Amino acid sequence: MQTQAISNSAHNNVRQFPAPKQEGRNLTDQLGFTIEGVIDKDVMTAKAFPRDVRQCIKNIELTIAMSPEVSASCYYTLPRAGKTITGPSIRLAEICSSFWGNMQSGTRVISNNGKSVVVEGWCLDLETNAKVSHEISRGIVTKDGKPYSTDMQNTTIAAASAIAFRNVIFKTIxxxxxxxxxxxxxxLSVAASNQEDFEKKRQNMFENLERLGIHVEKVFAFFGKSSIQEFDLEHMKMIYGIRTSIKEGMIKADEAFALSESRSDMVNSLIDDH
Incomplete structure (x- = not known):
């Protein structure tokens, strides 16, 4: 009787997701179960085995600390009008989602009119019944108004899906x-055991930028520096964050260190904000 009561309560509170179709037939007809029934069982499992928040946080932090490269991939930085926007990245969303537990999430394309696509991300916390959704819109035409190729559209959709996923995870946790x-x-991204270790990490950072097609001279001009030795920990944090933004498709490599205003005003405001 107790099990039945839990099941009924869970069923009443769970969002009714549409059953997917495959080759014109409802998935229920092929495999003999309903999506609602699966979620109902997942809710029961989540209630029976609730997350241990302390252990979740410990696992997340242990993963972040695996290496400086992992740490640096967990945040992004975007220069905007003389200031910087820093936030948690898609990679951190994946890590948090993996260890937070008792959640379901996904993305889907909800429209494509030939000029733009809209992707929806959704997340359901099975313990609290908190449901979050978020839409991301991206253009799929060139500056000349020509539609992207199929490959470019797929790439754009994948990038939008990743951002939509990130946003709903960070709205749920x-x-x-x-x-x-x-x-x-x-x-942790800039942690160094000694001066020699710090200098090695700094050199590797600039070599990584070169591999992305960003020449050191452009970075020097952006920060108003004339040598690698002038870059400190705060500069490195910012550069790592910008590199993540490039990798996650938030900004193009050739735009990352562009000077849209006077160098001194840009650099001073960037550093002062940290």
Whole structure:
């Protein structure tokens, strides 16, 4: 009787997701189960085995600390009008989603009119019944108004899906835990045991930028520096974050260190904000 009561309560609170179709037939007809029934069982399991928040946080932080490269991939930085926007990345969303547990999430394309695509991300916390969805729109035409090729459209959809996924994960998991993970990632990304280790990491950072097609001279001009030795920990944090933005498709490599205003104003405001 107790099990039945839990099942009925869970069924009443769970969002009714449409059953997917395959080759013109409902998935229920082929495999003998309903999507609602699967979620119903998942809710029961989540209630029976609730997440241990302390252990979740510990696992997230252990993963972030696996290597400086992993840490650096967990946050992004975008220069905007003389200031910077720093936030948790898609990679951190994947890590948090894996260890937070008792969640379901996904993305889907909800429209494509030939000029833009709209992707929806959704997330359901099976313990709290908190449901979050978020839409991302991206253009799929060139500056000349010509539609992207199929490959470019697929690439654009994949990038939008990743961002939609990131946004719903960070709207579902309490922000206080995300901020804690973000600060840890930023600190670990530039951690060095001694001066020699720091100089080696700094040199590797610029070599990685070169592999992305970004010449050191452009970075020097952006920060108003004339040598690698002038870059400190705060500069490195910012550069790592910008590199993540490039890798996640948030900004193009040739735009990342462009000077849209006077160099001194740009650099001073960037550093002062940290």
């Amino acid at each position: 309490p922000k206080v835990f995300i901020d804690q993970a973000l600060q840890k990632a930023m600190a």
